[in-house]
Amino acid sequence: MPADTEVAADSAADLPEDADQLTAKLRHAAVAALPPGRLMPDRQPAYVASWIYVFGVLTLSALAVVIVTGLVLAIFGPSWWHVSTVGLFVNSLHLWSVEVFFFAMVVHLWGKFFMAAWRGRRRATWITGVVSFVVSIGAAFTGYLSQQNFDSQWIATQAKDGINSTGAGAIFNVTNFGQMLMWHIILLPLVVVLLVGLHVLLVRLRGVVPPFAPPKGSTIETETVPSHEEIPTGDRP
Amino acid sequence: MSTLPAMMHQLFGSLINLNHPGHYVHWGFIQISVANLILIGLMVVVFFAAILIPFRRHGGRG
Numbered sequence: 001m002p003a004d005t006e007v008a009a010d011s012a013a014d015l016p017e018d019a020d021q022l023t024a025k026l027r028h029a030a031v032a033a034l035p036p037g038r039l040m041p042d043r044q045p046a047y048v049a050s051w052i053y054v055f056g057v058l059t060l061s062a063l064a065v066v067i068v069t070g071l072v073l074a075i076f077g078p079s080w081w082h083v084s085t086v087g088l089f090v091n092s093l094h095l096w097s098v099e100v101f102f103f104a105m106v107v108h109l110w111g112k113f114f115m116a117a118w119r120g121r122r123r124a125t126w127i128t129g130v131v132s133f134v135v136s137i138g139a140a141f142t143g144y145l146s147q148q149n150f151d152s153q154w155i156a157t158q159a160k161d162g163i164n165s166t167g168a169g170a171i172f173n174v175t176n177f178g179q180m181l182m183w184h185i186i187l188l189p190l191v192v193v194l195l196v197g198l199h200v201l202l203v204r205l206r207g208v209v210p211p212f213a214p215p216k217g218s219t220i221e222t223e224t225v226p227s228h229e230e231i232p233t234g235d236r237p
Numbered sequence: 238m239s240t241l242p243a244m245m246h247q248l249f250g251s252l253i254n255l256n257h258p259g260h261y262v263h264w265g266f267i268q269i270s271v272a273n274l275i276l277i278g279l280m281v282v283v284f285f286a287a288i289l290i291p292f293r294r295h296g297g298r299g
Contacts (some may be wrong), residue, residue, distance in 0.1 A: 047290045049294045050287070050288070050292050051287035051288070051290055051292050052284075052285070052287040052288055054287070055287065101275070103279075103283075106280050107280055107283055107284050107287065110280075110284050111284070111287070111288075235256060
């Protein structure tokens with residue numbers, strides 16, 4: 001039986017495709033928009049050779065550490081992260097990776113702002129980045145409220161007046177630990193990861209934004225100017 | 238004789254003493270903690286360093 005099942009599965013993959021089927025259409029659209037070479041490139045344009053282009057991937061790396069340490073904290077719970085030595089260590093890793101995340105993200109944002117990274121049909125890339133930043137602030141805020149210590153109680157009682165003054169306190173109660181914990185470990189991380197994933201896909205789709213062209217007659221070395229093999233930004237799909 | 242964790246605690250405790258209320262800077266209606274101000278200053282320094290410090294490139298890839 002298992003052998004027959006494998007044969008059936010192989011032969012099914014060899015059948016002519018049904019081009020009208022939704023799955024086939026989605027597959028064609030995805031491969032056309034992001035062929036493997038563009039989805040996971042091993043070469044970048046010459047202008048990417050600058051430290052200012054490092055901070056995006058540094059932000060992603062910090063986010064990975066945030067997610068992994070957050071998963072470990074979720075497994076063992078507050079009594080573990082406040083008492084045991086390893087728990088305190090993982091708790092600290094979670095906090096400091098968030099600090100690195102925001103530090104790198106702010107430098108990344110400044111860099112992209114001053115190179116007007118929304119040029120060349122990259123508006124959606126810029127907007128998803130900005131919205132990710134805003135949602136991340138909410139994720140960090142609910143994280144501080146979920147610490148289960150005096151600090152989180154102090155922050156909650158201080159923040160409630162601000163939240164109530166906006167009218168949002170009726171549905172977003174910062175003194176409700178259960179609600180803040182759910183926002184922190186489910187809703188907001190889900191939104192952040194989805195937005196960041198979309199942001200990275202858009203970077204792959206539109207390419208990394210090139211620097212501004214030097215003024216005519218400039219003595220800047222042309223080696224750093226994007227005369228590269230990348231598709232001109234205006235011609236991208 | 239103190240244990241290693243106790244020694245580490247003393248070492249780092251002497252470097253940065255956090256057992257006091259936070260220090261704040263007041264400038265008109267602006268109020269910010271010194272810690273946050275230092276962090277923003279560090280971000281500015283790192284930003285300019287990232288622009289000015291040359292990036293080492295591998296030969297034959299440019």
